[in-house]
Amino acid sequence: MSGDGGRKHWIGFDLGGTKMLALVLNEAFEKIARKRKKTKAHEGSEAGLGRIVRTIEGALGEAGLNKDELCGIGIGSPGPLDLKRGMILDTPNLGWRNVPLKATVEEAFGCPVVVANDVDAGTYGEYRLGAGKQARCVVGIFPGTGIGGGCVYDGRLIQGHTNSFMEIGHIPIQPGGPLCGCGRHGCLESVASRLVVSASAAAAAHRGDAPHLHEAAGTDLADIRSGALAAAIQAGDTVVEQIVRESARWVGRAAATAVNLLGPDIVVLGGGLVEAMPELYREEVAATARSLVMPSFEDSFEVAVATLGDDATALGAAAWAERSLRSAAV
C-alpha cells in the first residue's frame, strides 16, 4: 500500500545517550512501527547521523511506508540546541558539537524536520497524549541521572530566547549546597539527582545500613540504578527509602517554585527515579510542594506520574513537529 496515501504519517525520534528510537505514527499519532538502535556516540557525530537516518529508514520499512508518505519528522535531542537551525550545539551527553540534525534528516527524507530539546518534547508528549491532556499549563520534571524540566503553556512549549530553558535541574535550591556538575553550588541536581541518591545509597550500603542493596548491587554507583534502589526499598532497606524521599522533597521544593511562577494545572513527573518508584516519589513530591506553595495555590494543581514512559520524547517530538508546522502554515 506504500506510496499511494499522500502525506499522512509522522516520525517521532528520540536521540538518547545510549539508545535512539524512531516511531512511525499515523494521523492520530498511534504507533504503527518502531525501530531502536544503539547511539554509539563515541563513534562520532557523522557516524551518528548515519545511524539516525538508517534507524528512521528501518522504522519506515517496518511500517511498509515510503518517505514521500511523511508529513514531517520531530526529533527530541539533548542540548544545548540551536532550535531554528535544528543543530546540536554541544552535548556533554554525546560528546558531539555543531551537528546539523535538521539539515541532514531533511535531505534524507525530503520532509520538514523540527528539533526540540528531549525533555521539552517529553513534556509536550505528556500534554498531547499522556498525563497532561487538556491542561492549560503542564510543568514536567524528570529526575534521573540529571534533572530535566519542560513547560507547555496554552498549547505551546515555553522556549526561551536562549537555546535551552526550563533548566529546573540547575535552579539554585540550597544556598551553600554541594558542588554541581555544572560548576555551581546547590543546584537541584546537586542534591536530588539519581547520581546523588545512588551515591548516598552506596555510602549507606558501605556502612552496612542497606544490606539488601549491598547484596544486590554492591557499592559501585554504576550498578546502583533506579531499579536497584526500588528493589532494595521493597526488600526492606528503610535507609534507602529515606534517601529517595529526601530527593523527592527537593524536587517538591522545585515543583513549588515552578507552581508559584507558572501556575500549572498539573506537574507531571517522569524519569528513572519516578518510573522505578512512582507512587512513593509522587506522593513525597506532592506533599512537599503543597506545603511550600503560596497557600492559595495549595489545591490548584495535580501532581501526576507520566504515562508515556520510554516513548514520551519520540511521541512528543512528532506532535510538536505537527504543531510547529501547523502554526507556521497559518
Add this chain to the structure above:
Amino acid sequence: MSGDGGRKHWIGFDLGGTKMLALVLNEAFEKIARKRKKTKAHEGSEAGLGRIVRTIEGALGEAGLNKDELCGIGIGSPGPLDLKRGMILDTPNLGWRNVPLKATVEEAFGCPVVVANDVDAGTYGEYRLGAGKQARCVVGIFPGTGIGGGCVYDGRLIQGHTNSFMEIGHIPIQPGGPLCGCGRHGCLESVASRLVVSASAAAAAHRGDAPHLHEAAGTDLADIRSGALAAAIQAGDTVVEQIVRESARWVGRAAATAVNLLGPDIVVLGGGLVEAMPELYREEVAATARSLVMPSFEDSFEVAVATLGDDATALGAAAWAERSLRSAAV
C-alpha cells in the same frame, strides 16, 4: 474636538493600596491626561468603585474627551483576581472581596474593560513601552513592601490557570528560613522585602550601627521607607548598605531561578527599593544572578531598571487591554 474622533483613546488605570491613577492615552500610548485620587480602601469597595469611575471621568474631562472616544480601559489591580470576569476576589491590600471591577466600569463607560494583576500590568508596560522593548521574554521583579513578579513571553503575559501567577515573592528560597506573611517559611519575601530590610535597618539603628538612619527616621518601621534607607546609605551608614545588598542578593537568587526556568532576554527590576537605589540594587542582583545561573546562561540576559516608574501599571494595563482586545477580535 470631543466626540468627533471615533474611538481612538485608551484609559490605563492603576488601583493601588493608597492611591489610584487614571491615564488617558492616545493611539500611540502617549499620555495626554492624568488624574489621581486617594484609594481610601477603608471606606469599602462600593465607595471605591465610585471613586474609580469618578477618577476616570476626571481624567477624560482633563483631556477634553467623551467616553464614546474610548477604545477600551485597562485596569491593573492587586489580586487575587478572576481575570475572565474582571473581579477582585480578595485583596488583603485593600480589604475588598468579590468586587465587580470590569462590569462596573464597562457599564459606566460603554467600552470593553480588561483587568490584569498590577505587577503583570507593570511588567507588560515595561515590555511595550519601557526597559524591555522588543524582548522575546521579559521577567519583571518588583521588590517593595511585598515582592511581585511578572513575565511576558512572545508578546503575551504568562497567566496561569489559577488567578495569580509569577508569585516570585513566595518561591521557597531559603530552606528553614523565617516565617513569611503568607504563612510559609523561607519565601523570597521573608528574607528580602522592603519590610525585612527596614526591620534589619531599624535593629541596626537601635544598636547604634546606623546613626544617620537613626537620626533621620528613628526605629519605627513605618518611617523607614526606601527613600530613608537610600539617604542613610548616602550619608555613610555602611551597615544599611550591607542590609540592602543582602536583600538584592536574595532577589538575584530568585532572578537566577527565573532565568533558568524561563530564559528571559531581560530581567527588569522595579518597586520601591530599586527606585530608591537603582544602581546599587541592580548591580548586586545582576552579579548574584550571573554567579548562580547555568554557566551557559551567564551572558544570555540583561538586568535593567524599570523606566516607567509610577506609571508602569497604568500604561501596561492599557497596552495589555489593547493586546487582549486585538487578539480576541482575530
